[in-house]
Amino acid sequence: MFSRDIWKEIFETIQKNKLRTFLSGFTVALGILIFVVLFGFGNGLINTFNEFFSNDATNVFMVFRGRTTMPYKGYKANRTVEFDNSDLEDVEKNFPLFLEYLSPRITRQDTVSYKNESNSYSNWGVGPAHQYAEMNIIMKGRYINVMDIKNKTKNAVIGRLVEQDLFGSKNAVGKYIDVGGSSFKVIGVFQDDGGDNEERNIFVPYTTMQLIEKNTDKIDAMVIGFKPEIGYAGAMAFEKSLDKFIREKKYIHPQDRNGIFIRNVADQLRQNQQFARVLQIIVGFVAFGTIIAGIIGISNIMVFVVKERTKELGIRKALGATPKSVIGTILLESVFITTVSGFIGMLLGVGILSSMGERLEDFFITNPYIDMPMAIIATVVLIIFGGIAGYVPARRAARIKPIVALRDE
Amino acid sequence: MIEINNLHKSYKMGANSLHVLKGLNFSIKEGELVAIMGSSGSGKSTLLNILGMLDEADSGEYTLDGVPIKNLNETKAAKYRNKFLGFIFQSFNLINYKSAMENVALPLYYQKVPRKQREEKAIKYLSQVGLKEWAHHLPNELSGGQKQRVAIARAMAAEPKVLLADEPTGALDSKTSYEVMDLIQKINDDGNTILVVTHEEDIAHMCKRIVHLKDGVIVEDKKVDQVRASQYV
Known part of the structure; x- marks a missing residue:
């Protein structure tokens, strides 16, 4: 053959x-x-x-607020739902079994400048735990910590590309930048796998942002990390009871799809x-x-x-x-x-x-x-x-x- | 060399059966040059196919060089054909993508002769038929007579016991026919046994013996004085 x-x-x-x-x-x-x-x-x-x-943690809920579309318990429809610091405490108090970390988020768009360079960036007021939800990697300096929140310091963490835009090849840590009219000290620079947009963010302590905005206690959204060991079913149960809890507290009709919205990353994934x-x-x-x-x-x-x-x-x-x-x-x-x-x-x-x-x-x-x-x-x-x-x-x-x-x- | 005894063959054509060979008996000795004659339908080609193991008889005996040819499976038939027989066809049946030399060497390939020896032998037989210079030409570059001579060289190459020629001159003009017959006579002069099926009288008379077939039976079997083809060439 x-x-x-x-x-x-x-x-x-x-x-x-x-x-x-x-x-x-x-x-x-x-x-x-x-x-x-x-x-x-x-x-x-x-x-x-x-x-x-892959660029965000998957054990995370994002709770967003909206505008009601149904009347409920004497409240009219078309009411703007608001979150404030007490909501954070309530969530923390009521779900200790599920909760791993929790951070508020206040989203703003501000002009940020250093010397002659200036640009518009997303400026978010957050807590220390926000780093885990976004999976930000600190390249130099540090992230926002508990002391920043407590003392309402004017410290900012900036994305890699923000540093590149404003400082060129120079080190930004320790320098002062102008964020929407207030002066902030850069305490850290981070990178993120999520692409350029995510590296054009700057983060400041949410308490500082509230202080600047007429000492309000309002927040835009809650970022909630749950314990990975509760598994998929546990996460679903957590989402359900969290939804119920917030609706009850804020007087939102259980069937109202627009009052609040929980984005479940694990489920989406x-x-x-x-x-x-x-x-x-x-x-x-x-x-x-x-x-x-x-x-x-x-x-x-x-x-x-x-x-x-x-x-x-x-x-x-x-x-x-x-x-x-x-x-x-x-x-x-x-x-x-x-x-x-x-x-x-x-x-x-x-x-x-x-x-x-x-x-x-x-x-x-x-x-x-x-x-x-x-x-x-x-x-x-x-x-x-x-x-x-x-x-x-x-x-x-x-x-x-x-x-x-x-x-x- | 060839012995046949009471050979029968019929073909089924739908519901009808056509009895082509009706009990043939004859024998051919070594070195004979025999013409099998008959009009079309007389059974001469069928007889040749059976002798060539290309087809099988229904009944009767066939002995080739002392070997009874029966119960052949394809593999055995192929081996016997390769060992005992050389074929010359009316339509030459050369493989068109192989050169003259490769065509001649093909039976030796199936005898598992090494390549070098195959080529030497092929050249030897090609020069015997006068086509040494054409060894590397493809069949379609050759004339009809040349093609038939290549086919004869191929039939000779395996050094068979018997050469079977089915209307070897049927596709050739008379001058080329005589050239081919001259070659066949010379091969016979060297002692080879040859069977020629033909319906042409002059070709038949260039053999040494004529067997006449009619409607599946032998009507005449006579020795003739051989007419040498060389006088016409």
């Missing part, structure tokens, strides 16, 4: 029937190529979904992961279909090849070719062509995927890839089926009486 003579015979046949070889090779290569690329895109989609959430998985199944299904189409393609070509060679096979049999050698030659030829072109298609596909890299991020495909074992398995499957597809007509050809084959014009 592996003698040099047989291979030489096969190479000669391949060489002298270029169109036939090209057609069958092309089908296989294209099938594998499309499979690899599609599968890689599927993985890219999942990467994108995972990346959306789960839903999105499920969505991504469904997408991958669909993509995988299409890719699988491509492989099937490739198998059908190669089968068709093999039937055609054997038909075309009927007379030649008859001549060979008249000259002493045994059925075994007829089948062997056809099979080896087809397996050889599928193997070579299959791996060419696979390598091309992998090459295309890795050359895509970042270019498809606008289409939600990040870093598309296929695991090598997966690609190789698909290729081998196609080769095996190509072989089977070749075997059936080859066996039939080997059975044809040479006299019948010779009559075939």
